[in-house]
Amino acid sequence: MSDYIGSDFDPVPLQGILAQLAPQGRAALLPALQAAQALYGYLPEPATVEIGRALKVPLADIHGVIEFYSLLYAQPKGKTVLHVCTDPACALRGGEQVLAAICQRLGVQPGETTPDREYTVERAPCLGLCDHAPAVLRGQEAIGAVDLQSVGDVLQGRGNHPVTACYGETNDLIAGCGKGRATTLTEYEARGGYAGLRRALSMSPAEVIAEVKASGLVGRGGAAFPTGVKWEGAAQAPGQPKYVVCNADESEPGTFKDRVLMEEDPHLVLEGLLIAGYAIGAAKGYLYVRGEYPAAYQALTVAVDEARRAGYIGEGVDILGSGYSIEIELRLGAGAYICGEETALFESIEGKRGFPRLKPPFPTTHGLFGKPTVINNVETLANIPRIVTQGAAVYRQLGTEKSPGVKLFCLSGDVVRPGLYEVPFGVSLRHLLFDLAGGVRQGRKLQAVLFGGAAGAFATPDQLDVEMSFEGLRAAGLPLGSGVVMALDETRDLRRILAGLAHFFAHESCGKCYPCQIGTQRQYEILRRVADGKALPGDAERLADVGWTMADASICGLGQTAASATLSALKLWPEIFEGKNEKL
Amino acid sequence: MSDVTLTIDGQLVSVPAGTTILQAAQSIGVEIPAICYHEACTPNALCRNCVVEVEGARVLVASCVAQVAANMVVYTRSPRVERSRRTILEMLASAVDLSEAPEIQRMMRDYAADAQRFPEAERRDVPLIDDNPMYVRDYGKCILCWRCVQVCADDAQYTFAINFSGRGYETSIGTFFDKPMPATTCVFCGQCVGVCPTGALKPKSEWLLEQGLNIEQVFAATRQERKRRREPTQMSGEEKGGGHD
Ligand SMILES: Cc1cc2nc3c(=O)[nH]c(=O)nc-3n(C[C@H](O)[C@H](O)[C@H](O)COP(=O)(O)O)c2cc1C
Ligand code: SF4
Ligand code: SF4
Ligand code: FES
Ligand code: FES
Numbered sequence: 001m002s003d004y005i006g007s008d009f010d011p012v013p014l015q016g017i018l019a020q021l022a023p024q025g026r027a028a029l030l031p032a033l034q035a036a037q038a039l040y041g042y043l044p045e046p047a048t049v050e051i052g053r054a055l056k057v058p059l060a061d062i063h064g065v066i067e068f069y070s071l072l073y074a075q076p077k078g079k080t081v082l083h084v085c086t087d088p089a090c091a092l093r094g095g096e097q098v099l100a101a102i103c104q105r106l107g108v109q110p111g112e113t114t115p116d117r118e119y120t121v122e123r124a125p126c127l128g129l130c131d132h133a134p135a136v137l138r139g140q141e142a143i144g145a146v147d148l149q150s151v152g153d154v155l156q157g158r159g160n161h162p163v164t165a166c167y168g169e170t171n172d173l174i175a176g177c178g179k180g181r182a183t184t185l186t187e188y189e190a191r192g193g194y195a196g197l198r199r200a201l202s203m204s205p206a207e208v209i210a211e212v213k214a215s216g217l218v219g220r221g222g223a224a225f226p227t228g229v230k231w232e233g234a235a236q237a238p239g240q241p242k243y244v245v246c247n248a249d250e251s252e253p254g255t256f257k258d259r260v261l262m263e264e265d266p267h268l269v270l271e272g273l274l275i276a277g278y279a280i281g282a283a284k285g286y287l288y289v290r291g292e293y294p295a296a297y298q299a300l301t302v303a304v305d306e307a308r309r310a311g312y313i314g315e316g317v318d319i320l321g322s323g324y325s326i327e328i329e330l331r332l333g334a335g336a337y338i339c340g341e342e343t344a345l346f347e348s349i350e351g352k353r354g355f356p357r358l359k360p361p362f363p364t365t366h367g368l369f370g371k372p373t374v375i376n377n378v379e380t381l382a383n384i385p386r387i388v389t390q391g392a393a394v395y396r397q398l399g400t401e402k403s404p405g406v407k408l409f410c411l412s413g414d415v416v417r418p419g420l421y422e423v424p425f426g427v428s429l430r431h432l433l434f435d436l437a438g439g440v441r442q443g444r445k446l447q448a449v450l451f452g453g454a455a456g457a458f459a460t461p462d463q464l465d466v467e468m469s470f471e472g473l474r475a476a477g478l479p480l481g482s483g484v485v486m487a488l489d490e491t492r493d494l495r496r497i498l499a500g501l502a503h504f505f506a507h508e509s510c511g512k513c514y515p516c517q518i519g520t521q522r523q524y525e526i527l528r529r530v531a532d533g534k535a536l537p538g539d540a541e542r543l544a545d546v547g548w549t550m551a552d553a554s555i556c557g558l559g560q561t562a563a564s565a566t567l568s569a570l571k572l573w574p575e576i577f578e579g580k581n582e583k584l
Numbered sequence: 585m586s587d588v589t590l591t592i593d594g595q596l597v598s599v600p601a602g603t604t605i606l607q608a609a610q611s612i613g614v615e616i617p618a619i620c621y622h623e624a625c626t627p628n629a630l631c632r633n634c635v636v637e638v639e640g641a642r643v644l645v646a647s648c649v650a651q652v653a654a655n656m657v658v659y660t661r662s663p664r665v666e667r668s669r670r671t672i673l674e675m676l677a678s679a680v681d682l683s684e685a686p687e688i689q690r691m692m693r694d695y696a697a698d699a700q701r702f703p704e705a706e707r708r709d710v711p712l713i714d715d716n717p718m719y720v721r722d723y724g725k726c727i728l729c730w731r732c733v734q735v736c737a738d739d740a741q742y743t744f745a746i747n748f749s750g751r752g753y754e755t756s757i758g759t760f761f762d763k764p765m766p767a768t769t770c771v772f773c774g775q776c777v778g779v780c781p782t783g784a785l786k787p788k789s790e791w792l793l794e795q796g797l798n799i800e801q802v803f804a805a806t807r808q809e810r811k812r813r814r815e816p817t818q819m820s821g822e823e824k825g826g827g828h829d
Contacts (some may be wrong), residue, residue: 045761058737058744059760060768067749067758074761169601266606336751353748358629511748511755513630515668517676517728521753522702529704549671552644552664553632561645 273382452481516559
C-alpha cells in the first residue's frame with residue numbers, strides 16, 4: 001500500500017491538468033499519469049483517484065495500467081532515476097560492471113532507492129545508444145561510453161553526450177543527421193523540406209498511394225509489409241475518422257536508427273506522416289515515442305510546434321490551400337517494448353495495458369479506437385517525402401528489384417566504427433561490416449553477427465557475402481528485422497549473450513498468452529544455467545520445445561521471435577548447450 | 585449464412601460460415617483441448633492450447649477464435665500441434681498448482697505431458713488471501729485465464745473490482761493498490777468464483793470445510809467476518825468507487 005500521507009497531497013495542480021485532459025476520457029490516461037508523476041515524483045494513491053474520477057476510469061484498471069509500464073511508479077522513487085543498460089551491446093562493453101559500480105557507490109541493489117531518496121538505480125533494457133555502449137540514462141539525459149572511472153561523473157550529471165556517427169554510401173535518409181542537434185524548420189525548408197508534402201497535396205490521395213505502391217517501399221518496422229498496399233487498405237476501408245500513427249517506440253535491442261532520425265531530422269519524419277495522413281484521409285495523427293527517448297520526444301515537440309506555426313498542422317487548418325487538415329498529437333511511451341507491436345501501441349494510446357490484440361481484424365480496417373488506421377515505422381515514413389518529390393522511378397534506381405531504395409543499419413558490438421549506416425539494399429554484409437565499418441575491433445576475428453536484434457538470429461563468418469536485402473537475407477535464413485548488425489568477436493561467450501537476450505524477453509513479455517508468458521521465463525532460467533556452466537541433461541531439448549512452442553503458438557511477434565536467436569544457436573553450435581562452460 | 589466446406593484431419597466437413605474451427609471439429613466428434621475459452625466470456629485466445637495447424641499458415645492457429653474458410657485444410661494433432669500443446673501444459677504445471685484443475689490434468693495425460701519437465705523452475709507460489717467473508721483467493725493456482733477479470737468488468741458485472749498486477753511471468757490478478765476485497769468496488773456477486781477453472785477462487789465456506797471445520801464453525805467464522813466487514817475501518821463509498829460511473 002502507498003506510504004503517501006493523504007494530507008500532504010495537493011491535488012490542485014493536477015486538477016488543472018485533468019480539466020484539460022478530461023474530454024479525451026480514458027485515452028488521456030497515460031498522459032495524465034505521466035503528468036501526475038512529473039508533479040509528485042511518483043503516483044500517490046490519491047492522485048490516481050483524482051485521475052480515475054476525471055477520466056472516468058475504474059480504479060482497478062488504473063492500477064493495472066501503472067503495473068504494466070516500467071516507467072510508471074506506484075511507490076516513491078529517487079529524485080534521479082539512473083537507467084543502466086545491461087543489454088547485449090552494453091553487456092559486451094562492461095554494462096554489468098558499470099551497474100555494479102553504481103550500485104556499490106550508492107549502497108543499493110538494482111531496483112532500489114537510496115535512503116535519502118536522491119537516486120534510484122534500475123537495470124534498463126537497451127536504450128538505443130548501443131553505438132555508445134555502455135550507456136546510462138540519467139533522468140532525461142543520455143550518457144554514453146561510461147566506464148568504471150567515469151561512474152562518479154555520471155552521478156554528478158557529467159559525461160559523454162552521445163552523438164551518433166552517420167556513415168554510408170548514400171545520403172538520402174541521413175542527410176540531416178550526424179550533427180548532434182535537430183534540424184530547424186528553416187534549415188529543413190532550405191534543403192527542400194516539405195516539398196514532398198506540397199507535391200502530395202497537389203495530387204489526389206489515390207495518386208499519392210499509387211506512387212508509393214510503385215516505389216515498392218516495404219515497411220522498416222520489422223514485418224516487411226508493402227507500405228502502399230497498407231495505405232490503400234486504410235484509404236478504402238469504411239469508417240470515420242481515420243488515423244495515421246507513427247510507430248516511434250523503437251526498443252529492439254541493438255536498434256537506434258529511429259532515434260537518430262527523430263533527434264536530428266524530426267521534420268523529415270513529420271513530413272512523411274503528414275503525407276500518409278493525406279493519402280488515407282486521416283483527421284488525426286499520433287506519434288508514439290518511446291518513453292526512454294526524451295531527446296527524440298523533445299525534438300519532435302519543437303518540430304510539431306514549428307510545423308503548426310507554419311500552417312502544416314492543425315485542426316481546421318487548410319494546409320497550403322489544399323482543403324486538407326490534420327491534427328497531430330505526440331505521445332510518450334512508458335517503458336514497455338511490447339507497445340512497439342502495432343495493436344499493443346493502439347491499446348496504449350487508448351489508455352490500457354499494452355496487450356496485443358488478436359488479428360484479424362487488421363489495423364487498416366480496425367485500428368486505433370477501432371477505426372481504419374495506418375501505422376508506419378519512423379524510417380518507413382522518412383522515405384516518403386523523397387518518393388513523392390522524385391517519383392517512384394528515381395527512387396527505384398537504388399537498391400534491388402525486390403528491395404528498392406536505401407536502408408539504415410545499426411552497427412554495434414565489436415566493430416571498429418559503430419554507428420548508423422545508410423546503404424542501398426543489395427550490398428554484402430562483408431562490405432558493410434568490413435569496408436565501411438572497419439571490421440572487428442582490436443584486430444580480433446569475427447565469431448558471429450547478431451542480425452536483426454534480440455528477435456534476430458546469428459550469422460557466421462562464412463555468411464559474410466550474403467546480400468543485404470529482404471530477398472537475400474530471407475534466402476540465407478536471416479531476419480532483416482530492424483536493421484541490427486551486432487558484431488561478436490572470437491572471445492565472446494555466446495551463452496552469456498543468449499542469456500542476456502532471454503532476460504530481455506522475460507522482462508518484456510506482456511504475459512497475455514501462455515507460450516510466451518511462461519516460455520520466456522523458462523527459456524531465461526535454462527539459458528542462465530547454461531551460461532553458468534550448470535546445464536542439466538535435456539536442456540537443449542527443453543530449449544527447442546519451449547522455443548518452437550513460442551514460435552508456433554504465441555499471439556504476437558514478441559513470443560514468435562523470442563527464441564529465434566536461441567533456435568539459431570542450437571542449430572549452429574549445439575555443443576555449447578551441454579555441460580560445463582569452459583569460457584567461464 | 586452459407587455453408588463452408590473444409591477438411592479436418594482428413595474428413596470433409598460442411599459448417600455455416602462464421603463457425604470457429606473448434607466448433608467445426610466438435611461437430612464431427614474431434615475434440616480440441618481448450619483451457620481459456622468460456623461461452624460467457626469474450627474470447628481472448630490466450631492459453632493457445634487449442635491451436636491447430638492450417639495448411640499454408642505460417643504459425644499455428646487458435647481454433648477457438650479462428651473461423652473456417654472454404655477449402656481450409658486443418659490438422660488437429662500434427663506433430664507441431666502436439667509439441668505445442670504438450671509444452672504449454674508442461675510449462676503450466678511448472679508454474680502453478682493444478683491439483684484442483686481436473687480438466688487440465690486430463691489433458692496432461694492425453695498429451696503425455698510431464699509435470700516435472702522443468703526442474704529448478706521458479707513457481708508462482710503465493711500465499712492464499714483470505715480477506716472477505718465470501719471467497720478466498722489462492723493465486724498459486726491461478727492460470728491467468730482472465731475470466732474473473734472479464735466477468736467482473738464488461739462481460740457481466742460492470743463492477744471493475746479486479747484487474748492485473750505485474751507483467752509477463754509476474755502477472756497476477758490484483759486490486760487497486762492491492763487493497764483487500766471489502767475495500768474495493770466488489771459487490772460479492774460471486775461471478776468470478778463461478779468461472780474460475782482451477783480452484784484459485786473458492787467459496788469461503790467450501791474452503792473452511794476443507795480446512796476441517798464443521799458446519800457450525802464455518803457459519804460462525806463467516807458471520808464473524810461479515811461483522812468485521814461492517815466495522816469503521818472500511819472505506820467510504822466515495823473513496824471506494826472513485827472515478828467509475
Ligand atoms: C514485439 C514487437 C515490437 C515491435 N516494435 C516496433 C517498433 O519499435 N517500431 C516499429 O516501427 N515497429 C515495431 N514493431 C512492428 C509493428 O508491429 C508494425 O509492424 C510496424 O510498426 C509497421 O510499420 P511498417 O509497415 O512501416 O514497418 C514491433 C513488432 C513487435 C511484434
Ligand atoms: S506473444 Fe508474448 S508479448 Fe505477445 S501477446 Fe503473447 S505474451 Fe504477450
Ligand atoms: S483467478 Fe481463476 S478465473 Fe481468475 S484468472 Fe486466475 S484462474 Fe482464471
Ligand atoms: S543501449 Fe545498451 S544495448 Fe542498446
Ligand atoms: S481455448 Fe483457444 S486459446 Fe485458449
